[in-house]
Amino acid sequence: MSALLLVCVLLVLSKTKAIEVQSWTPCTDLRPLDMLSEVFSSPGNTFNKVRMVQSQGARGFRLSVFPHVLSFPSTRLFHNCHLFPEEFSIIITLKVPNIPSKKNEYLFTMVTERSKHVLLGIRYSENKLHFLFWSPEHYNGLKTKVTFRGILLADNQWHTLVLAVSGNSVSLTIDCSVPVEIVLDKPFPVSLNTTGSSIYVGSRRRRKGFFSGLMRQLVLLPGSDATTTICPNARPRLAELSIPEVLKELPVKTEDSEVHLMYPFAALPKEADMKVTLGQQPPCTDSEMSQFWIDTSLKGLFLCNGVKWITVLERKERLDYVEEYQNLATTSETMGLEIFHIPGVGHFAVMANRNNQPGSVLYKWSDGKFKVHQYFITYQAQAWKHFTIGKRIFLALANFEKNDDGEELSIIYKWNPKKGKFLQYQKIRTYSARDWEAFQIDGDTFLAVANHREGNNHNINSVIYKWNSTTGLFEINQTIPTSGAYDWEFFSIGPYSFLVVANTFNGTSTNIQSHIYIFLGDTFRPFQSIMTFGASDWEFFRIQDRFFLVVANSHNYNIGAGTQELKNSYVINSTIYELNITGQVFVKFQDILTYSAVDWEFFTVGEDYFLVVANSFDGSSFAVNSVIYRWQGYEGFVAVHYLPTYGCRDWEAFNTSSGSFLMYSSAKEPIARVLKLKTL
Ligand SMILES: *[C@@H]1O[C@H](CO)[C@@H](O)[C@H](O)[C@H]1NC(C)=O
Ligand SMILES: *[C@@H]1O[C@H](CO)[C@@H](O)[C@H](O)[C@H]1NC(C)=O
Ligand SMILES: *[C@@H]1O[C@H](CO)[C@@H](O)[C@H](O)[C@H]1NC(C)=O
Ligand SMILES: *[C@@H]1O[C@H](CO)[C@@H](O)[C@H](O)[C@H]1NC(C)=O
Ligand SMILES: *[C@@H]1O[C@H](CO)[C@@H](O)[C@H](O)[C@H]1NC(C)=O
Ligand SMILES: *[C@@H]1O[C@H](CO)[C@@H](O)[C@H](O)[C@H]1NC(C)=O
Ligand SMILES: *[C@@H]1O[C@H](CO)[C@@H](O)[C@H](O)[C@H]1NC(C)=O
Ligand SMILES: [Ca+2]
Ligand SMILES: [Ca+2]
Ligand SMILES: [Ca+2]
Numbered sequence: 001m002s003a004l005l006l007v008c009v010l011l012v013l014s015k016t017k018a019i020e021v022q023s024w025t026p027c028t029d030l031r032p033l034d035m036l037s038e039v040f041s042s043p044g045n046t047f048n049k050v051r052m053v054q055s056q057g058a059r060g061f062r063l064s065v066f067p068h069v070l071s072f073p074s075t076r077l078f079h080n081c082h083l084f085p086e087e088f089s090i091i092i093t094l095k096v097p098n099i100p101s102k103k104n105e106y107l108f109t110m111v112t113e114r115s116k117h118v119l120l121g122i123r124y125s126e127n128k129l130h131f132l133f134w135s136p137e138h139y140n141g142l143k144t145k146v147t148f149r150g151i152l153l154a155d156n157q158w159h160t161l162v163l164a165v166s167g168n169s170v171s172l173t174i175d176c177s178v179p180v181e182i183v184l185d186k187p188f189p190v191s192l193n194t195t196g197s198s199i200y201v202g203s204r205r206r207r208k209g210f211f212s213g214l215m216r217q218l219v220l221l222p223g224s225d226a227t228t229t230i231c232p233n234a235r236p237r238l239a240e241l242s243i244p245e246v247l248k249e250l251p252v253k254t255e256d257s258e259v260h261l262m263y264p265f266a267a268l269p270k271e272a273d274m275k276v277t278l279g280q281q282p283p284c285t286d287s288e289m290s291q292f293w294i295d296t297s298l299k300g301l302f303l304c305n306g307v308k309w310i311t312v313l314e315r316k317e318r319l320d321y322v323e324e325y326q327n328l329a330t331t332s333e334t335m336g337l338e339i340f341h342i343p344g345v346g347h348f349a350v351m352a353n354r355n356n357q358p359g360s361v362l363y364k365w366s367d368g369k370f371k372v373h374q375y376f377i378t379y380q381a382q383a384w385k386h387f388t389i390g391k392r393i394f395l396a397l398a399n400f401e402k403n404d405d406g407e408e409l410s411i412i413y414k415w416n417p418k419k420g421k422f423l424q425y426q427k428i429r430t431y432s433a434r435d436w437e438a439f440q441i442d443g444d445t446f447l448a449v450a451n452h453r454e455g456n457n458h459n460i461n462s463v464i465y466k467w468n469s470t471t472g473l474f475e476i477n478q479t480i481p482t483s484g485a486y487d488w489e490f491f492s493i494g495p496y497s498f499l500v501v502a503n504t505f506n507g508t509s510t511n512i513q514s515h516i517y518i519f520l521g522d523t524f525r526p527f528q529s530i531m532t533f534g535a536s537d538w539e540f541f542r543i544q545d546r547f548f549l550v551v552a553n554s555h556n557y558n559i560g561a562g563t564q565e566l567k568n569s570y571v572i573n574s575t576i577y578e579l580n581i582t583g584q585v586f587v588k589f590q591d592i593l594t595y596s597a598v599d600w601e602f603f604t605v606g607e608d609y610f611l612v613v614a615n616s617f618d619g620s621s622f623a624v625n626s627v628i629y630r631w632q633g634y635e636g637f638v639a640v641h642y643l644p645t646y647g648c649r650d651w652e653a654f655n656t657s658s659g660s661f662l663m664y665s666s667a668k669e670p671i672a673r674v675l676k677l678k679t680l
Contacts, residue, residue: 030223032091032242033077035108036061036215039070039201040244040294052246052292053214058158058238059247060095060214063202070201074110074194077220084110084120084192085222089164091230091241092122096154096213101126105211108218109204112197118143118204119197122163124153131163131170135189146182148172158237160217164225176231176239217243246294246301284309311640322628322641325661326369326674331358334665334672336383336435337650342393342415347656348373350395351665351672352381360384360397362422368658370674374421376413379403387438389445389467395422396447398433410436410449412474426473431460437488441497441519447474448499450485458484458507464499464524478523483512491540493547493579499524500549502535509558510534511567514551516586528585533572534596541602543609543631547579549586550611552597570596570619576611576637590636595624598667603653605660605677611637612662614648622647622668643675 051062063070078084092107099105102125109121109132119134131146151174153159162173165188171181201218202211219226219242226241233239277293284293284304293302293309302309332355339349347365360378363370380400387394393415402408410430413422431451438447445467454460462482465474484505491498497519506512514532517524534555541548556569574594577586595615603610609631615624626645629637647668654661660677 031221032226033220033222034218034242034244035077035199035201035220036218037242037244038072038076039199055095055214056158058216060093060216061244061247062214063211070203071198071205074197074199077199078194082193082195084189084194086188086190087166087223089162089221089224089226090122091160091162091217091219091221091226091239092215093158093160093217093238093240093243094153094211094213094215095156095158097156099124099126099154099212104130104209105213106200106202106204106209107211107215108202109200110194110197111200111205114196116205119192119194121204123204123209124151126154127152129153129161129172131165133188134192135186144184144186146170146184148180148182154213158216160230160237160239162225162227162230164227166225171225173227173231176227176233176236179227216247217241281309321678322643322662322675323678324673325676328363328370328672328674330665330670330672331355331361332670333647333667334670335381335649335667336398337652337663337665337672338384338386338395339652339654339663340386345417345420347654349652349663350384350386352383352398353378354380354667356380365656368656376411376422382433383435385436385438385447387445387447394425394438396436396438398430398436398449400432400434400452408432412447428465428474430463434485435487437490437499439490439497439499446477448488448490450488450501451482452484452486452504456507458505462488462501480517480524483507486536487538489538489540489549491547491549498527498540500538500540502538502551503532504534504536504554505557510555511558514538516549530577530586536598537600539600539602539611541609541611547581548576548589549579550574550576550600550602552600552613553594554596554598554616570617574600574613592629592637598648599650601651601653601662603660603662605679610640612643612651612653614651614664615645616648616667624648626651626664 052059053062094107104123104125107122107124110119111117112119117134118132121132123130127150129148129151132143135144159175164171167187168184169181170184171179173179202215203209217240221241230239230241277291282288282293284307286306288304291304293304302311330351330353332353334351334353336352337349339347341347348362349370350362351360353360356377356379358375360376360381361372362374364373376397378397378399379402382398382400385396395413397411397413399410408430409427410433411424412426412428414425416423430449431454433449434452435450436447438445447465449463451460451462452458459481461479462485463476464478464480466477468475482501483503485501486504487502489500498516500516501514503512503514504510510533511531513529514535515529516527518527530551532551533553534557535551536554537552539550551574553572553574556567556572558567572594573591574597575588576590576592578589580587594613596617597613598616599614601612611629613627615626616622618624623646625642626648627639628641628643630640632638645664647666649665649667651662651664662675662677663672665672
């Protein structure tokens, strides 16, 4: 027998053995078992009287229902075998206003369904806490009762208890303070059989002794003492190992901070009861307005706005909400926005301002805010593009109008590290330039300008420039005919390089083709044409091994040939395309209704992917919501946040050491806003 074969046989043998000897596998996974979540997600449970209450800055459930409703079979926790763990801890967070003397209330119990024996449980009274368990030596329902005295729980404050059991020791830790230990005569049973029992939350299966407070946490942690995990804690009274998702802090607007929310939370009472319905989707009409519904199967929380249920929280959600962080008064309305980082210097935002004087502004991020760093005289600036060549740092500016000398020039600026400023480097003749794109292919640096029109003629050439390292200047490399070009986007997939242009208008219509080019040999060649509607932006992004392009369609304007019927609409679809790799063609993936969309920005938070669209106009008003969409796999992108914006022009996402941010410019008011992404 070869050595390799021997190893295989041994592996097979030991595997067989492990299966046969059941006691080798623990009865539960050694992870926190959230009993409060379990009771709400138990199938068949119908709730209509559970209230979620927010009090002293935290939320809990008021369990005012019939006891048997708040239970679930123990097998849901102990699925491998039916023995309760020998060593464990129980973590409870609760708030009790008061309790009459002599009265006892149960926090939870494990009760056999047939004989109604309490196998294990915790109850408390005015100044005591009792831990009860069944000892197998006693056959008449006799229990061991471990009593902690001088425990004042009913003081209307949040408290977190950890009861830890190991062998002969039972210890109780309240609010992460010093544990109190009680040593038992006999150790906790090694084989407490849970077969045929259920866990009751807030009762011992009777109305008597029902828990009257708020419960926020109820967790069984098999195998260890949770205090080492959750203590010490900045908020010891709310120390948390695991709580139901819906109790986690909600984005309720508070009066004193500048938290700006996208949902109608502001009107909600802060310290008041909120009606919560669980189970199947209830109706949502005027009378359910401002009520919550917890979808226990999807573990989502929804708010009724009087018409339909709005998603407030979903289990998987990481991006929690977006809050206003900085309102930046700009000297004039702003078009394009570019954010970049200079190593060793810091983060910068440069904006294309409408007015020539004092012109466009470069801001530097310092002390957590953007502050003015440098002004540039610009002529209806449209966009900036940051790029580097080796250690050289550049900004390319697209000017839309002629300068005071009647010359129409766009400017490349270069960073001067000594002066800490950008200085003019090269002037390039452009035609109502809308955008610059910078990219590298095989070590060569290119710049592409989107020439929008010359006089009234929109059908002109846009130009690709190439860096000549001998002269240190950009020189014309290729011209490409465009129609009212608004944006260039470069992307690469594997070894292939692409450029896509957003063509807005050909002089009579916005319903025209925008083209994707592929770099083959030494030039860009047509790859694919896509029908667009006043296309103003393309954004390329990848999600795992999939490649997407999304177009911002801003305007559907067309005089029907023959009919002379005028189409003039801003509320139109913008479309996401996905590359079919075998077909080598982008195909429509998803339509998203937009309001004169002028920019898309793709960003990630943790493991989630997002798109934010700049909606700028609905046909009558510039006050329209821009929208954040989250990638939800086969469902595509789903709207998750609505952000009120005014004439929104450009979105950028960036990170600093203090977090993740979004920023947008407004073409209709002299204010740009920085939003902070709050994550769970
Ligand atoms: C637990 O009790 C059930 C029913 O009384 C019994 O069938 C089962 O064998 C017991 N399990 C253990 C591990 O003792
Ligand atoms: C770069 O500029 C020099 C000087 O004008 C010229 O001789 C050379 O051909 C240019 N190089 C390329 C690659 O065009
Ligand atoms: C454009 O650049 C490519 C790639 O560097 C080069 O091969 C080609 O000769 C250039 N064409 C012109 C017209 O300069
Ligand atoms: C512009 O596009 C429309 C629709 O594609 C077409 O009918 C029209 O002839 C084009 N006009 C010009 C000037 O190219
Ligand atoms: C947008 O696209 C959807 C789905 O393709 C379609 O049902 C809808 O009619 C489109 N809306 C407009 C305004 O084109
Ligand atoms: C991709 O293109 C190929 C070839 O045209 C086609 O057979 C295939 O069905 C396409 N796949 C998808 C997902 O559309
Ligand atoms: C910003 O940080 C988030 C969270 O760490 C990360 O997922 C994302 O990729 C970063 N984005 C950028 C633009 O660096
Ligand atoms: Ca671009
Ligand atoms: Ca974009
Ligand atoms: Ca952008």
